[in-house]
Amino acid sequence: MFDARYRDFIRPNPRRELEDELRFHLDAETEALVAEGLSRDEARRQAIARFGDVDKFLGDCGASDRRRLRRKRRALSFDAFKQDAAYAFRSLLRRPAFTITAILVLALGIGANAAVLSVVDHVFVRPPAGIRAPNEIKRVYVERQDKHGSTYYRDAFTMPEARIIDSTLRGTFPTTIFLTRRAVPVAVSGGAPRPLTGAWVTPTYFSVLGVRPLIGSDFDREDARLGVSPTSAIVSWSFWQRELGAQPSAIGRTIVVDGSPVTVRGIAPRGFAGLDLGVTDVWLPLGGLTAFKITDGSPWYDNWGLVAVRVLARVPPGVDGRRLEARIEQAMDIAARVRAAVGGPPGFRVVRGIAAPILVSRGPGQVSRSEAIAAALAGLAFLLLIIAIANVGNLLLGRSLDRRRELALRLALGMSRARLAVGVMIESTLIAIAASFASLILAAWIGRILRAMILPGVVLATGPVDLRIAVITFGAALLTGGLAAIVPLASSVRVDLVAMLKGTVRDGGARSRGRSILVGVQVGLSLTLLVGTGLIARSLYNIRTDDLGIDVERGIIVLASDSPGTMPLADIQRIVKTYPGVTNAALAAEAPLYAQLGARHLFTPAGDTIRTIEPGSGFVAAEPSYLSAIGTRLIRGRGFTADDGAGAPAVMIASEEFARRLWGAKDPLGQCVRVEVATNPCYTVIGIAENARVFDLVEDPRPTFYVPLQQLPYAPVGHSPPANALVVRAAGDPTALIARIRALVGDTGTTIRTRRVVGMHEMLEPRYQPWEFAARLFGGFAVVAIVLTIVGLNGVLSYLVSIRRRELGIRMALGATRSRVLNAILREGVTKIVAGAIAGILLSLVVARALRPLLFHVSPHDPLAMFAAILILVACALLASLLPGLRAMTISPSSALREE
């Protein structure tokens, strides 16, 4: 009776109910027919006959009952879900500190990744936009081998080489040659020139890439001629929009590129912004390039020493890429023979040709510093994400432990464990959704900073957060939210009901082990970041304090100008010398840090080629006081004097490296070298100068020698040798002096590249950027990681103390002193990090190897960095255990014992 009435409430059984209903109906109908006067058997038979097909009844009614119940269940479970979601939402609101921490931690992890992704994507993954079938386009590389047998890869060629490659490949593989320059001054209709990126290309450029001008015409055969100044240009869509009013009438307008007026002949389609990381704004015929000046006046495109251009080829579908490589080798063979025939300088042996993807970062060449940073960054961001996941998991776990009585109560009231698990999932999903919005804001912000730091001066085609990044971020947020929920999920589903309700759980058991593992993961990753920070900080310090061999703090460079009407350098020199605070001003053939003259061949006095110096040496031709103006010290011998002039005996000062390479242990003073041609005058070494940096902060010592400007080896006879730069040395801070000289020469440039007067420190400051940047980045990440780790460790220890409250109380009642209790907790805190720290040290060995391009005079296994990192970590562990330790100290034995 009871069963029948309530079974529907407990668990509906439609089939049995139908059978009951049928039985009742047949009984009732039989009764009714008997009452009408039929015999019981006859009545029964008629009742069955009137009912009709029983199986059909069971089938039809059963089906509609099942459908009805299913719908009801769905509605019920949706109700339950709504309830759970509302409950989760309320309980998150009730604990704002927990909620905000979890959201921020997750947002930080995801936001950093999204930001890094937006940079890494452009550097490593995404081929330049707007190209037809970008995978068919190959960048031409050759692997070369120097005479020591070490090989290197290069995608840059001299123009004669590139032309031979072009003509060799062209039959099968559409080929183009190009050259990109940044900060090219471009002016529109009399406006001030602005530094933009320009590409000089052969006429096939656009057709090979499968790009058609939106309006106007592509380059044609006319534009293939070399040495003809350019008459027309194709501009980018964004340039057209920005500068030319986005009107079709822009075709035919004149713009001034690099000083020469050209007509706009075409507009590139929207979305195509060249092949380099930045956005290219203007394309010109390669043959008209005038940026390179060769000392002997010959055209740059015939020069076998000027490595400047790059080559692209399209591999048509169905053609084997290896055929392209064979052709490249064939072309380089021809190039080597031509080079020998025309008497060009010897090139290195070509080992093989390589057809690589367009993205430079995917090519075989050396990893650049930006690429190394971008890669390290991706790794760092990923580490941070794992830390964030571990931490949010830890927070959720701590929370579910806080709520274990409530959970146990809900379980006892009949809530299923599955529903409990759904509750935890909903909570973490809510956090993840909030975090993904926060992380998009963070990503846009961090992304902008990262781009400015890693790719300075590069305008990327898309903003830091585009749809693609947003979608990935959202997905990552949900995924990480789910991951973070796994540990608490596993533990909440295993709640020990009885123990929890009675409040007699004494040991954290598996749950505190889970938390300890999460803490261990964080410890390991934090340590890795700390070691990385230490290594980079040491590198930065080393490079900042490194002796460059030049004094960049007080040196000023004034560049010569071609523009008519500007003051000649010699006049500037005369005036500047009268300024107070100027200790020295010397003219030089080339500006230091910008360019250096090269001597490819050196001969002994007897006329024999000196082989130990290949592939040649750099040299400086300057006035006598140049060395003291630039701050390079003379180690032995004497400097130049005014007597070492045009008619005097030829003299030189050798750098240490130059002397070592030419004469080894022998005394270089008094030795004699002929430069470039065996019959040139022999230069006698009168002094030895310290090695000085020529172009960059980090470079192997370059063999260099100095000669008086008047004795420049290939100065045209009868003319005074050209000086392209004036080096001025200030007595103190050069800032005011730089401003004064700028005013004097009328320098209105706004970037280093467009200025004529530049402090040497201004030139070099950007070169420190990779280290500064990496140090800040690693430091920032390490601080975040450490803070997260302290939070996590503190949580675990607090939990342990609360669970061991009774045990600690008993111990204290038995006479344990408070300081011993504190010691025990601190010890617990430090031992918790041991395993993580060991893993962290191993991991940091791997990470340090990846950092190698950034390390300067520091071993990747620097013990000091590791020791410091461990010390910091132990200090943090003590800090994290202090609070729980103090809490343990204040446990009152009597109240702890009374609790049960």
Add this chain to the structure above:
Amino acid sequence: MADQLSLMQGTLDVLVLKALSWGPQHGHAVARAIRAATGGTFEVLDGSLYAALHRLEEQDCVDSEWGLSPKGKQARFYRLTARGRRRLQTESTQWQRYADAVSMMLGASALPAEA
């Protein structure tokens, strides 16, 4: 045949709803009521009647619960829901108009003159 069946189904639903409009009934009582009220005009198998009841329950037009029959037996009682009441109203109006129209035509003595 198919048309007839669907017509029958619709008709049966209205009859069932009507039978329940006087108050909650178990299936047997509904069958008896229909048979008595229509004077046996329709030959309805009781099985089809139950199919209609369950179908109506699936459509939320009736509700059911187990209770005691007047003779003290466990029986499933059906009750009209608000939705079922509305449906009965609309469908009985439609049936009325349908029947009126048909009987008007069949009762007409001559073709009406064209205006």
